[in-house]
Amino acid sequence: MAKATGFMEFEREEVGHRPVAERVHDSFEVDLPLPDEAMFRQAARCMDCGIPYCHAAGCPVKNRIPEFNTLAYYGRWKEAHENLHSTNNFPEITGRVCPAPCEPACTLSINSDAVLIKHIECQIAERAWANGWVTPLVPRRRTGWRVAVVGSGPAGLAAAQELARRGHEVVVYEKSDRIGGLLRYGIPDFKLEKRLIDRRLAQMLAEGVEFRTEVNVGVDISAHYLRRSFDAVVLTMGAGQARDLLVPGRDRAVNVHFAMDYLTRQNRVLAGDPVEPDPEMSARDKVVAVIGGGDTGSDCVGTARRQGARVIHQFEILPKPPQHVPPHTPWPIWPQILRTSSSHEEGCERGWCILTRKLTGAGERVTELHGCEIEWVRCEDGRMQMREVPGTDFSMQVDLVLLAMGFVHVQHGGLVEQWNLDLDARGNVVVQNYLTSNPGVFAAGDTVTGAWLVVTAINQGREAAHAVHAWLSAR
DSSP: OOOTTHHHHOOOOOOEEOOHHHHTTSOSOOEEOOOHHHHHHHHHTOOOOSSOHIIIIIOTTOOOHHHHHHHHHTTOHHHHHHHHHTTOSOHHHHHHHOOOTTTTTSGGGGTSOOOOHHHHHHHHHHHHHHTTOOOOOOOSSOOOOEEEEEOOSHHHHHHHHHHHHTTOEEEEEOSSSSTTTHHHHTSOTTTSOTHHHHHHHHHHHHTTOEEEOSOOBTTTBOHHHHHHHOSEEEEOOOOOEEOOOOSTTTTOGGGEEEHHHHHHHHHHHHTTOOOOOOGGGOOTTOEEEEEOOSHHHHHHHHHHHHTTOSEEEEEOSSOOOOSSOOTTSOTTSOOOOOOOOHHHHTSOEEESSEEEEEEEEETTEEEEEEEEEEEEEEOTTSOEEEEEOTTOOEEEEOSEEEEOOOEEEOOOSTHHHHTTOOBOTTSOBOOBTTBOSSTTEEEOTHHHHSSOOHHHHHHHHHHHHHHHHHHHHTO
């Protein structure tokens, strides 16, 4: 235990943000790391619980949180780095973009403020990079087995790194021009600067991972080629099928865009790619409507603000969450409470229980959004049903509509179709110990779970790699 009375002596200190007036004019990270003295105080608050629910119930990768908190408190940063990297391949990423389910599961959060776990994790990772402690882990021998990983998001990268460290020859295929998947193109730079991905990829290259970009597997190369060329295949393509807005006027598509297309384009611009100008994909001086109240919608808000939007509306179809933990999500469950992101702080009009009924306009452009308020009522069978509230119809001017309503499942064409893989009722690939219905073909991450957390994808990538290794070793 770091300090027996630390949780009584010190209060939680939140991570600061750069001033709004400054940060909306650039795409650098928003957070301001806490100084050393504050870090020691925050680590001292960890009670080293007999049953650490932060580890057991909150963290998908099972980080040994009380252990690295104690090591950080005593300034044993290298040992903390070794502890953290034993369970998490990319803590510098989860320490920035993870929603930190470990913190609501912290015992302190029952009647106080949780330990600042996420930021301690980030600081451990950054100190490790700054001091040169993150080095390639090259296996002593090679197995001779070849494994293909399809998709280079968090699940694919974690699987590839674990397989390479076990001595397998690993080739990662990515349809885009750069490696990183969702991390590269789906998360704005102000949350995750891409240099962080590049330095980790350099480590993986030194460990023997081969990356092949601009290869759309299932189109450019077939399922048959993969099974003939590799001993095993891991599918980590993500949940790329976006949920669409099925309302009249949706076909006026020139200024109605899926959030991922919008975010990807902006990330390409920031990367210096030669992107053709498209005024319909810019928010400058426009009234923007973001439909969807989740993290992706929040990312669209922050991006539109940096592009110079005049007004930004974000609509959510669900009710406004309460400020305090409701009875139906008690500790240590992830609480359904109102959350305000750094993007929301920068200027956004948020609306809850809003249903978009139709889009109208002139020619190929949408100029008005028509909606109404709804309420959720419980049916006799216990299900919640949406009902429009009479007299709440409204219309508003819009210049740009961004659809951030989530993703339904993996895209079913390509390899999924060619291998005729079993799917569940939601359209996700069915696996048993990460093995699909096709022998030698494994799947992990959002391909299996549907759209979920980066940290969950990392964990599934790690576990899938272990399953592949066991399967190959048993042949």
